[in-house]
Amino acid sequence: MNYDYISFINRIRRKPILIAPGAYDALSARLIEHIGFEAIYIGGASASYSLLGMPDLGFITFDRMSDHISRIRQVTSLPLICDADTGYGNEDNxxxxxxxxxxxxxxxxxxxxxxxxKKCGHLSNKEVTHVKEMVLRIKAALSARKEAIIIARTDAIDPLGINEAIERANIYLEEGADVAFIEAPRNINEIERISKEVKGLKMINMVEGGITPLLSAKKLEEMGFSIVIYPGSAIRAAAKAVITMLSILKDTGSTKDFIENMVQFNDLQKFLYKP
Structure with a gap:
């Protein structure tokens, strides 16, 4: 599924809202495509969890992240929405x-x-740069891109409040970003304000157990959002399943009582080796 700038922008401008589950490795990416989603989100948090067993506190380097994305790219044809954190340095970087x-x-x-x-957007005590610094980041990204959509994310709600976050999102759009992403709105009122006051294409993040209330994709579409990402849903589901399986194995000495919740060996081989 090959997208260029125009075709992908046109896709996110039209309904239904683009739902992009997060892949934490190549297998989860293949499963996302198998189920029939249109796009995949590759976030730094899930990469940090899966590759390092560490929280999202800036441990993922550019080299690790690009290698991670490359492995996923090899097994799926879906468009990839990729997290570049703060850009890993100055404008040249x-x-x-x-x-x-x-x-x-x-x-x-x-x-x-x-x-x-940086920190995960749903952790507290984050710090943000001056608006002028972020504008330089956006302009550097725009000067380098050929076909990619540039998504500008602000984490300003936690340190500076919702008014500042909305103002920043609009500035970033005015400076050329294609999509604005205000991370971690804390309640329905803030989500509604973002939907009404940010003047351009908008992305939103659903994090189970995070700061933001969980709303359906349909509701978010009605509110005016163009993209909704579920960056950590798959890895949290996998972690829960593994914990349950390991607990049963430890308690009973067998996985028999969990086997109905597993993809069986032969079924997994068929999925992996299908033409």
Whole structure:
């Protein structure tokens, strides 16, 4: 499924809302495509969990993230929305990141306005850069991209409040970002304000157990959002299943009581080796 800039922008402008589950490895990416979703989100948090067994506190480097995306790109034809954190450095670094991500096969690249080392958007005590610094990041990304959508994320709600976050999102759109992403709205009122006051294409994040209330994709579409990502849903589901299986194995000495919740060996081989 090959998208260029125009075709992907046109897709996210039309309904239904684009739902992009997060892949934490190549297998989960194949499963997302198998179920029939249109796009995949590759986030730094899930990469940190799966590759390092660490929280999302800036441990994932550019090299690790680009390798991670490359492995996923090899097994799926779906468009990839890829997290570039703060851009991993100055404007020169950002240009290199964008060029590299495009070569790997990312159709959309997300850059945020946190300071480095960044934190997961649903953790507290985050710091954000000055607006002018983020504008430089956006302009660097725009100067380097050929076909990729540039998504500008702001984490300003936690340190500076919803008014500042909305103002930043609109500035980032005015400076050329294709999509605005205000991370971690804390309640329905803030989500509604974002939907009404951000003047452009908008992405939103659903994090189970996070700060933001969970709303259906249909509701978010009605509110005016164009993309909804579920960056950690798959890895949290996998972690829960593994914990349950291991607990049963430890208690009973067998996985027999969990086998109905597993993809059987032969079924998995058929899925992996299908032409």
């Amino acid at each position: 950002i240009r290199y990141v964008v060029k590299t991500y495009e070569k790997i096969g990312c159709i959309a690249i997300q850059i945020e306005d946190q300071v480095w080392p």
